[in-house]
Amino acid sequence: MHYFYSGEMPELLKNSNFEKLTDFLQEQPTVTLRQLKTVFPEKNFERFLDQMIQLGFVRREDRRYSLDFPIYEEKIPSVEILGLQEERLETADIVRVCYEVIETLKQRTYFFALTDKQRLPMYFEAGNQIRFYSVLYQRNSCALPVYFTNNREGRTEKNPLELQQLIGDVNEEYFFDQVEVILERSNKQRKIRESIFLKALLETQILQEETKQVMVPVISSEKESFGLELDSIPTFRLFCLLDYLMNKLGQESLTFLIKDEKEEKSH
Structure with a gap:
């Protein structure tokens, strides 16, 4: 996946588990902590997971975990974005x-x-x-x-x-x-x-x-x-x-x- 963010890059994005976790949670949207630990047996994983929750990247609800930020699969056609005919932009800088x-x-x-x-x-x-x-x-x-x-x-x-x-x-x-x-x-x-x-x-x-x-x-x-x-x-x-x-x-x-x-x- 490609990540887009405002301001400074989130520190957690540098963590090697970030993309691995987001890919896993995208494939399996709601999982338990036990399921996560089988994939992420690292000693500090729970601390990393708590940081992901605190920063709003992961949501914990009913003891299940899921991603808490938008993931887009398709771009939006330009006409829908602009709300006008494309030729009107031809003359713009x-x-x-x-x-x-x-x-x-x-x-x-x-x-x-x-x-x-x-x-x-x-x-x-x-x-x-x-x-x-x-x-x-x-x-x-x-x-x-x-x-x-x-x-x-x-x-x-x-x-x-x-x-x-x-x-x-x-x-x-x-x-x-x-x-x-x-x-x-x-x-x-x-x-x-x-x-x-x-x-x-x-x-x-x-x-x-x-x-x-x-x-x-x-x-x-x-x-x-x-x-x-x-x-x-x-x-x-x-x-x-x-x-x-x-x-x-x-x-x-x-x-x-x-x-x-x-x-x-x-x-």
């Missing part, structure tokens, strides 16, 4: 809509799973005054927001080796401070000195090799309206909408930058 969907999701608390039969894109964010967003299907993608999210969550093994060797565990705030300087110089067509920060931008195809110009979409942080009432759309449907937008773009991954217009004006 799809990257901007992706951003506004992400901003809506960031205001929510959620945890759900998707079966292996389907896939949905995930989103990642990193940066400072200039924020980097990536929307993609594979977490081991060569994208800076994914890299720094993996670092925050202690999942560096998912980082591409070339980025891990180049960036390592450099402080995230310091890294993007240096990146911001590079992007400012790129925008003004000034010479940029060699550094690991420049190499990282080239490696992740944020900058073009020869010209050092930005290759990905850059949009402002000011919201626009496309007639989509995103606040009223349930969380799972918003992820289905991201999937629809990625299909419209015909891409497996999308990285874009958000410039804070207020910060720009203050300078």
Whole structure:
């Protein structure tokens, strides 16, 4: 299964028994503790199970155990999500809509799973005054927001080796401070000195090799309206909408930058 969650990754998700238990409880929705212990004979399993209950992943009722979070098997068609004809979105800035969907999701608390039969894109964010967003299907993608999210969550093994060797565990705030300087110089067509920060931008195809110009979409942080009432759309449907937008773009991954217009004006 694939897990989608808001905020920091739940600590229990790192436990080797997490997926094993959720897979087991999906196949056998209501089981007793005795049945669980035959499958999970580990000494600390009951403590792990209690933590799963406390965090709302597992429900205990009438001495039986079952999963307590949604598991989806099928995506929702785009027309049902949008409540409008698909052609109306053709004229919209799809990257901007992706951003506004992400901003809506960031205001929510959620945890759900998707079966292996389907896939949905995930989103990642990193940066400072200039924020980097990536929307993609594979977490081991060569994208800076994914890299720094993996670092925050202690999942560096998912980082591409070339980025891990180049960036390592450099402080995230310091890294993007240096990146911001590079992007400012790129925008003004000034010479940029060699550094690991420049190499990282080239490696992740944020900058073009020869010209050092930005290759990905850059949009402002000011919201626009496309007639989509995103606040009223349930969380799972918003992820289905991201999937629809990625299909419209015909891409497996999308990285874009958000410039804070207020910060720009203050300078």
